[in-house]
Amino acid sequence: MSHLQALNTYFAEHREQHLNELNEFLRIPSISSLSEHKEDMQVAANWLAEALKKLNIENVTVDQTAGHPVVYGDWLHAEGKPTVLFYGHYDVQPVDPLELWDSEPFAPEIRDNKLYARGSSDDKGQVFMHLKTIEALFATEGTLPVNVKFIIEGEEEIGSPNLPAYVEENKEKLAADLILISDTGLYAPGKPAVCYGLRGLTGVQIDVRGAKGDLHSGLYGGGVQNAIHALADILASFRDEHGTIQVEGFYDKVLPLSEEEREAYRALNFDEEALKEEVGVKELFGEAGYSYLEQTWARPTLEINGVFGGFSGEGIKTVLPAEAGAKITCRLVPNQDPEEIISLLRAHIEKHKPQGVEIKISEFDKGAPFITPFDHPVIQAAGRSYERVYEVPTAYTRGGGSIPIVAAFDEILGLPVVLMGFGLSSENFHAPNEHFHLENFDKGLRVLGDYLHEVAGLKL
Amino acid sequence: MSHLQALNTYFAEHREQHLNELNEFLRIPSISSLSEHKEDMQVAANWLAEALKKLNIENVTVDQTAGHPVVYGDWLHAEGKPTVLFYGHYDVQPVDPLELWDSEPFAPEIRDNKLYARGSSDDKGQVFMHLKTIEALFATEGTLPVNVKFIIEGEEEIGSPNLPAYVEENKEKLAADLILISDTGLYAPGKPAVCYGLRGLTGVQIDVRGAKGDLHSGLYGGGVQNAIHALADILASFRDEHGTIQVEGFYDKVLPLSEEEREAYRALNFDEEALKEEVGVKELFGEAGYSYLEQTWARPTLEINGVFGGFSGEGIKTVLPAEAGAKITCRLVPNQDPEEIISLLRAHIEKHKPQGVEIKISEFDKGAPFITPFDHPVIQAAGRSYERVYEVPTAYTRGGGSIPIVAAFDEILGLPVVLMGFGLSSENFHAPNEHFHLENFDKGLRVLGDYLHEVAGLKL
Numbered sequence: 042m043s044h045l046q047a048l049n050t051y052f053a054e055h056r057e058q059h060l061n062e063l064n065e066f067l068r069i070p071s072i073s074s075l076s077e078h079k080e081d082m083q084v085a086a087n088w089l090a091e092a093l094k095k096l097n098i099e100n101v102t103v104d105q106t107a108g109h110p111v112v113y114g115d116w117l118h119a120e121g122k123p124t125v126l127f128y129g130h131y132d133v134q135p136v137d138p139l140e141l142w143d144s145e146p147f148a149p150e151i152r153d154n155k156l157y158a159r160g161s162s163d164d165k166g167q168v169f170m171h172l173k174t175i176e177a178l179f180a181t182e183g184t185l186p187v188n189v190k191f192i193i194e195g196e197e198e199i200g201s202p203n204l205p206a207y208v209e210e211n212k213e214k215l216a217a218d219l220i221l222i223s224d225t226g227l228y229a230p231g232k233p234a235v236c237y238g239l240r241g242l243t244g245v246q247i248d249v250r251g252a253k254g255d256l257h258s259g260l261y262g263g264g265v266q267n268a269i270h271a272l273a274d275i276l277a278s279f280r281d282e283h284g285t286i287q288v289e290g291f292y293d294k295v296l297p298l299s300e301e302e303r304e305a306y307r308a309l310n311f312d313e314e315a316l317k318e319e320v321g322v323k324e325l326f327g328e329a330g331y332s333y334l335e336q337t338w339a340r341p342t343l344e345i346n347g348v349f350g351g352f353s354g355e356g357i358k359t360v361l362p363a364e365a366g367a368k369i370t371c372r373l374v375p376n377q378d379p380e381e382i383i384s385l386l387r388a389h390i391e392k393h394k395p396q397g398v399e400i401k402i403s404e405f406d407k408g409a410p411f412i413t414p415f416d417h418p419v420i421q422a423a424g425r426s427y428e429r430v431y432e433v434p435t436a437y438t439r440g441g442g443s444i445p446i447v448a449a450f451d452e453i454l455g456l457p458v459v460l461m462g463f464g465l466s467s468e469n470f471h472a473p474n475e476h477f478h479l480e481n482f483d484k485g486l487r488v489l490g491d492y493l494h495e496v497a498g499l500k501l
Numbered sequence: 502m503s504h505l506q507a508l509n510t511y512f513a514e515h516r517e518q519h520l521n522e523l524n525e526f527l528r529i530p531s532i533s534s535l536s537e538h539k540e541d542m543q544v545a546a547n548w549l550a551e552a553l554k555k556l557n558i559e560n561v562t563v564d565q566t567a568g569h570p571v572v573y574g575d576w577l578h579a580e581g582k583p584t585v586l587f588y589g590h591y592d593v594q595p596v597d598p599l600e601l602w603d604s605e606p607f608a609p610e611i612r613d614n615k616l617y618a619r620g621s622s623d624d625k626g627q628v629f630m631h632l633k634t635i636e637a638l639f640a641t642e643g644t645l646p647v648n649v650k651f652i653i654e655g656e657e658e659i660g661s662p663n664l665p666a667y668v669e670e671n672k673e674k675l676a677a678d679l680i681l682i683s684d685t686g687l688y689a690p691g692k693p694a695v696c697y698g699l700r701g702l703t704g705v706q707i708d709v710r711g712a713k714g715d716l717h718s719g720l721y722g723g724g725v726q727n728a729i730h731a732l733a734d735i736l737a738s739f740r741d742e743h744g745t746i747q748v749e750g751f752y753d754k755v756l757p758l759s760e761e762e763r764e765a766y767r768a769l770n771f772d773e774e775a776l777k778e779e780v781g782v783k784e785l786f787g788e789a790g791y792s793y794l795e796q797t798w799a800r801p802t803l804e805i806n807g808v809f810g811g812f813s814g815e816g817i818k819t820v821l822p823a824e825a826g827a828k829i830t831c832r833l834v835p836n837q838d839p840e841e842i843i844s845l846l847r848a849h850i851e852k853h854k855p856q857g858v859e860i861k862i863s864e865f866d867k868g869a870p871f872i873t874p875f876d877h878p879v880i881q882a883a884g885r886s887y888e889r890v891y892e893v894p895t896a897y898t899r900g901g902g903s904i905p906i907v908a909a910f911d912e913i914l915g916l917p918v919v920l921m922g923f924g925l926s927s928e929n930f931h932a933p934n935e936h937f938h939l940e941n942f943d944k945g946l947r948v949l950g951d952y953l954h955e956v957a958g959l960k961l
Contacts, residue, residue: 320725
C-alpha cells in the first residue's frame with residue numbers, strides 16, 4: 042500500500058473524530074482585534090499547544106509577545122532530511138453583522154458538506170489540517186518523512202504587529218528548508234493552485250497647496266494656480282494612455298516573466314468575459330503587452346486610491362481651491378524595492394511639480410514583494426502532490442495582493458515559501474457565513490501528507 | 502457758478518438732512534433671503550416709492566412679482582436728450598453672526614466719517630445717492646439735463662430670480678440709452694473706477710464610472726481602469742503647463758484686448774507683490790503673454806472647483822475606485838457664448854475619454870459675459886466725471902466675477918451698461934460691520950450730478 046493509500050484510509054476512518062476536534066477549536070472565539078477576547082486568544086493558543094503535544098511534537102511552547110501568544114513546536118528526528126516550517130494563525134476576524142449569519146459563528150454546523158463557522162477556512166481549519174497530517178503520518182508510518190517546526194500566531198488578522206520581531210529573535214530556532222502556509226485558496230472549485238509569488242505594497246499621500254485659503258474664482262481665477270489643476274497634472278503624469286507607468290526607473294528592477302510562467306498562465310484559459318461581467322465594465326484596461334493575469338500577478342501598479350479638494354457638495358461653488366490631495370499606492374513585484382520606489386516617486390513628483398504650488402509627500406507603510414521561483418523544486422513538488430489527489434493539472438499562480446508576513450519570513454529567514462491553500466474565494470472569509478468545503482478538507486489532508494514525502498525526496 | 506459748484510454747495514448744505522433720510526432707509530431690515538422679513542421688503546419698496554414721488558419722479562409704481570416688489574418711476578421731460586435708466590437694489594444680506602457687529606446692523610451709526618449699517622454700501626447707500634442726485638439737480642437747476650427712469654429691485658442678494666422676466670415684460674417701458682448702476686467699488690481709496698466689463702460663467706460636472714463598485718487594488722489592480730486615473734487624465738488635458746486652455750475652439754470668439762485697454766491696465770501699476778502676499782503664494786500663475794489684470798479681467802478661465810473619488814480618510818485604503826467626479830467652471834469673456842462653450846467642453850471630454858470608463862456630464866447654470874466697449878462715449882464720459890471730482894486719473898476696469906443681472910439687462914434691453922460704484926472692497930458688504938466711507942458718498946453725489954450733464958452732451 043502506498044503512503045497515499047494508507048493516508049486515505051486513515052483519514053476516512055477518523056473523519057468524524059477529526060471534525061469533532063476541529064469544532065472544539067472553532068468554538069473558541071479567538072477574535073484578535075477585540076480586547077474582550079484577549080482571554081480567548083490564550084485559550085486557543087493553549088488548545089493548539091495541547092494538540093501539538095498529543096502528536097508527539099516536542100519543545101511545545103506558548104510564547105508571550107507584546108500582543109497575543111505565538112505557539113511553537115518541533116520534531117527533528119528525520120536525520121538528513123529537509124525541515125518544513127509550518128506557519129498558520131489561530132486568530133479570526135470579527136463576526137459583525139451577526140444577524141446576517143444563518144448559524145452562530147462559533148457554533149460550527151455542517152450543511153451540504155460545508156462546515157460553517159468563523160475561522161473554518163481562514164485559517165483554523167487549514168492549521169488543523171497541518172496537525173492532522175502529522176497525526177496521520179505518525180499513525181500510518183510510525184515516523185515523519187521530514188523534520189517539522191510549527192509557528193502559529195494569533196495576530197494575522199490585525200497585521201501581525203509582533204511576529205517579525207519574534208521571528209527575528211528566534212531566527213536560529215526557526216531555521217528550516219521551506220515554509221509551508223495554507224492560508225490561500227484553490228484557483229477554482231476542483232482546480233488546485235500553488236501560489237509562488239505575491240505583490241508588495243508602498244505608497245504616498247500627495248498634498249498640494251496653492252494660496253493660503255480658497256479664493257473667489259471670479260476675482261482671482263486665471264491669475265493664481267489652482268491646487269486641483271496642479272494635482273491633476275501630477276496624477277496624469279504617472280501613466281500614459283495605455284496604462285504604462287511613466288515614473289523613471291519604475292520598471293528597472295522588475296523580474297521579467299519567464300516563458301514557462303507565461304505558458305502556465307495561458308494554460309489557465311482565464312475567462313475575461315466573466316471578469317468583465319463580475320466587475321461591471323465593458324472593457325478591461327491594463328499595461329499593453331500583458332494578459333490580465335500577467336497584469337495583476339506579475340506587473341507592478343500605480344493606483345490612485347483617493348482624491349480630494351475643493352467643493353464636492355451638490356451644485357456649484359465657484360471656488361479656486363487652495364488645497365488638494367491624493368493617495369497613491371503601488372503594488373510591487375519582485376525584485377522592486379519599496380524604499381527605492383518611494384524615492385523614484387518623489388523624484389517624479391518633484392520633476393512634474395507645476396508652478397505656483399507647494400507639495401508635501403507623506404509615506405505609507407511598505408511591504409516587499411515575494412517570490413519563490415516558479416521552477417524551484419519545492420514549488421514544482423507541491424504541484425505534483427496536488428495533481429496526485431485532485432487529478433487535474435495544478436494552477437501555478439501569483440497573488441495580486443500582499444501578505445505582509447510572507448515577505449517578512451522571506452526577508453528574515455531567507456527561505457522559499459510555499460503557499461498551498463485549500464480555501465475557495467466564495468467561502469466568505471472576513472464576512473458572515475464563513476464556511477469551508479469539506480471536500481477540500483478531505484483532499485487537502487492527503488495532499489499535505491503526500492507533499493511531505495515529496496519534500497523528503499528533494500535535495501534542498 | 503458752474504453746475505458742479507452749485508451741486509457742491511447744495512450737497513454741503515443738505516448733508517445732515519440727507520444722512521438722516523438715508524438712516525431712515527437703512528433702518529428697514531430688508532433681508533430678501535429670510536421669509537420673516539417679507540413685510541419689511543414691502544416697507545422698503547414703499548419708502549423708495551414715496552421718496553421718488555417727492556423728487557417729482559412720475560409714474561411711480563411698486564410692482565409685485567412672484568417674489569419681492571420692483572419699484573419703478575420716470576421723468577421724461579428733457580426733450581431730445583438721452584434717457585438714463587438707474588438700476589439698484591433695496592434688499593440686503595443677512596446679518597449673522599450678530600455678535601461680531603460693533604453696532605446694531607439696522608441702527609446706523611457714524612464713526613470716523615464712516616456710516617455703519619447693513620446696506621450702507623451694498624446697495625441702499627448708493628441707490629439713495631441716485632435719488633439725491635436728482636433732488637439736487639432739480640433744486641439747483643429747476644430741471645434735469647436728461648430723461649431718467651428708475652428700476653430698483655428687492656432680490657439682488659438672492660440672484661434676481663424674478664427680474665429678467667420683469668424686464669422682458671416691461672421692455673418698452675424700460676427703453677433707454679444707457680443703464681447706470683452704482684453697486685461696484687472704487688479701484689482703491691481715492692482712485693475711482695469705471696467698470697466696463699464682467700466675465701460670464703458656465704460649467705459642468707464630470708462623473709466618471711469604471712467598475713460597478715470599488716475593487717481590491719491587489720486583486721484587480723493593473724487590469725481594470727481606475728476612475729480617478731481616468732478623471733485625472735481628462736482634467737490634465739484641459740490646460741497646458743503654462744495655463745493655456747487646450748479645449749479646441751475655446752478662445753475662438755474671445756474679443757482681443759485693444760492696445761488702449763492694455764495701456765489703461767498698465768497705467769494702474771498693479772502691485773503683484775502685494776497680491777502674492779495677500780493670497781499667500783510664492784509665484785503667480787496664469788496664461789502666458791498676459792498680465793495678472795488681463796488674465797483675471799479679460800481672459801477666460803477653466804477652473805476645477807472640486808474633485809472627489811475613492812478614499813479620503815486618514816491613512817491608507819488600497820481601493821481601486823469605481824467612481825470619481827469633478828466640478829468645472831469657466832469664467833467667460835466677451836464674446837464667448839456659454840452654450841457654445843459647453844458644447845466645446847463636451848466634445849473635448851469625449852475626445853479625451855480614457856478607455857474602460859463611462860462618463861456623465863451635467864451642466865450648471867450659465868451667465869453671459871458683458872462688455873460696454875472701452876471707447877464707448879458713456880464709458881469715457883463717466884471717467885471724465887470721476888476725474889473732475891476725485892482729481893486723479895480714473896481707472897478703467899473690468900470685473901473678473903459675474904453680476905448676472907447686468908448680462909440680463911445687456912441681453913434683453915441691448916443697452917450700454919455703466920458701472921459707476923462708490924464702495925470700497927474693505928467695506929464688509931456681506932459681512933459684519935458693513936460700512937460706507939462718507940467721503941465717497943459726498944464725492945459720488947457730485948460725480949453722478951456731473952455725469953448726467955456729461956450724458957446730456959452725448960449723441961447716443
